[in-house]
Amino acid sequence: MSPPGVRPKLRGAAAVCTTMSALAATSMVTAPSTAEPFSPAPCALTRTGAHHSEGVDTWNAAYPRPARSLDAVLVFLSFPDSRPLTAPRELAGDHFPATSRFFRRASYGAFTLRAHPLRHWIAMPRPSTEYAIQRDWSAEHRAAYLRDALAAADGAVDFSRYDVVYFVADPDAPGVDSDATKVVNLDTPLRADGTDIRRVVTVFENHPPDRLVLAHETGHVFDLPDLYHRPADGRGDWDTHVGDWDLMGSQFGLAPDLFGWHKWKLGWLRPRQVACVRGAGPVRLTLEPLGAGPGAEAAGAAGAAGGAGAAGAAGAAGFGLGRGTKLAVVRTGAGDALAFEARGPVGNDGAACRAGVLVYRVRSEAASGSGPIRVIDAHPDTAACWEESVYPPLADAPVALGESFTVPGEDVRVKVEGRTASGAWTVQITTG
Numbered sequence: 001m002s003p004p005g006v007r008p009k010l011r012g013a014a015a016v017c018t019t020m021s022a023l024a025a026t027s028m029v030t031a032p033s034t035a036e037p038f039s040p041a042p043c044a045l046t047r048t049g050a051h052h053s054e055g056v057d058t059w060n061a062a063y064p065r066p067a068r069s070l071d072a073v074l075v076f077l078s079f080p081d082s083r084p085l086t087a088p089r090e091l092a093g094d095h096f097p098a099t100s101r102f103f104r105r106a107s108y109g110a111f112t113l114r115a116h117p118l119r120h121w122i123a124m125p126r127p128s129t130e131y132a133i134q135r136d137w138s139a140e141h142r143a144a145y146l147r148d149a150l151a152a153a154d155g156a157v158d159f160s161r162y163d164v165v166y167f168v169a170d171p172d173a174p175g176v177d178s179d180a181t182k183v184v185n186l187d188t189p190l191r192a193d194g195t196d197i198r199r200v201v202t203v204f205e206n207h208p209p210d211r212l213v214l215a216h217e218t219g220h221v222f223d224l225p226d227l228y229h230r231p232a233d234g235r236g237d238w239d240t241h242v243g244d245w246d247l248m249g250s251q252f253g254l255a256p257d258l259f260g261w262h263k264w265k266l267g268w269l270r271p272r273q274v275a276c277v278r279g280a281g282p283v284r285l286t287l288e289p290l291g292a293g294p295g296a297e298a299a300g301a302a303g304a305a306g307g308a309g310a311a312g313a314a315g316a317a318g319f320g321l322g323r324g325t326k327l328a329v330v331r332t333g334a335g336d337a338l339a340f341e342a343r344g345p346v347g348n349d350g351a352a353c354r355a356g357v358l359v360y361r362v363r364s365e366a367a368s369g370s371g372p373i374r375v376i377d378a379h380p381d382t383a384a385c386w387e388e389s390v391y392p393p394l395a396d397a398p399v400a401l402g403e404s405f406t407v408p409g410e411d412v413r414v415k416v417e418g419r420t421a422s423g424a425w426t427v428q429i430t431t432g
Contacts, residue, residue: 001182002216002251003228003238004135040264040274043329045337045364052225052368056265062198063223064163066103066111067267072164072218074117075153081127082173086207091168092117094207095214102215102247105347106258107268108293113218116162121170122153128175133204135179142184146200150190160195164221166214168203180204181213183220212251224248224262225368242375243394245343245358250390257291257348259373260327260341261362275328280432284417287340287357287425288324291347324424330412330431335365338376338412342425343398353385356398357416357427359407378405401425 047055059065074095076088096115103113125148132141149167150159159165169176181204189196201217220226227249228238244253246262263269277283328340339362344355359376366372378399383392399405404415415428 001135001220001226002210002213004179040271040276040329042278043274043276043331043337045331045335045362048335048365050365050367050370050372052220052223052372053364054225054261054265054362054366054372055364056261059267060223064221065267066107066113066222069112069114070163071114071116071161072166073157073159073162074115074166074168075149075157076118076121076168076170077124077149077152078121078170079124079126079128079173079175081129081175082170084121084170085172086170088117088119088121088168091171091207094205094209095203098212099215099218102212102256102348103218105291106263107266110268111266113164118156120156122149122156124148124152128169128173131175133169133175133177133180135177137180137182142202145202146184146186146190150192150197154192158193159197160193164201164218165197165199166201166203168205171205171207176204178204178206178209181217183217210251212247212256216247216251219248219258219262220368222266224258224265225372227371227373228369229371230369237391239391239394241371242360242373243391243397244353244389245360245375245394245397246373247348252390254385254388254390254395255343255349255352257343259339259360260290261329261339261360261373263290264327269326270323273324273326275325277328277330277429277431282428282430284426284428285325285328286420287328287342287427288326289344289346289423289425290326290341291344291349292423293323293347328427328429330410330429332361332410332412335363337362338407338410340414340427340429346423351388353389353395354398354400356400356403357414357425358398359405359414376407378403 044057045055046057047053064070074092078084100113103111131145183199183201185199189198199221205213227242227246229240239250242249244255246259247256264274275285330338332338339360341358343349343352343358345352361374363372375394375397377394377397379396382396384396386392389395399414399416401416406413411432413430416425417428418426
């Protein structure tokens, strides 16, 4: 489920935009006291029973893994208490090809989501108001909605052909609540056309919808958790855990590419692209920009939000990257790890506010919505991009070129030493 509502973009004073320092050409140097060849296995947290656990040692076979092309059907549902004002093709255009493009970039071309939208409305048997659609939907009303939708669509759709099912409601029907868009996981699967349907994306978005909302919900189909913070009373800021830095935190983020940890989990990073840093003493390594690589077009953000200029040029130059190290990990406990990755205005992160090495903590025992990943702010006393960022205090979280940062509460220090001619970042990580 996504954070609620269409977020206002004006947050205060104008953002202070800075231009990144010129690139410094440096080469990879590995200190002799640390673990070669950086096997990721010791840093792979064990998958737990937590909902959407961030463990990466095994894949949860209950979910389709997006390591190949998958087919998705969009079924458009109308109701007897409302005449649709928007054609199915227009609603399909709200989400595709944007959703497929996001995943193609995020996966470096390894995954394609193929959309198959129906061209006509499927009539539901009951008025929209009878389903009591809302964000925290009752199981009874939700089950009735799914049963009716499946029965109504079964004659027009061969569900055995599809890996992902989207039920898209008429956005103008009086009982439709845009905050209710979510993935429904079914303990007892629905059955149609000889196949079990274990989860359905129920879409109740406005037209036009929230940006990248369907990509966020589709992430849940692939076992990714919600990363936002949900205030106990429903009020307050939802973006304090990860800010702009991952789609599963906010579909509005300036840098919504999936964390390197998620790309590792989904199989989009090869083992050699994940460096497990162990032992005392410093390790020097080169981190390629997370958003750069085959299939992840450079979306340089010159002038989009602070962090353009040289960094944007580096993003464009980094288009050919994609086979080197993308993620560095320090294991800090049985179910905890620190992750380090280079973020900047390239690919899905084209509007990134700041560029640098982002640091975050991963907990495999924390369930979806309970902070399984939290960004660690390298600049806790400042904020950035007030007019655009979903959470300005974390917009400048990355460790910038020439800076050093010690992770609070850990004997772990990262220093960003330079940039290569291709746009990669050279860093030193010291543990112990």
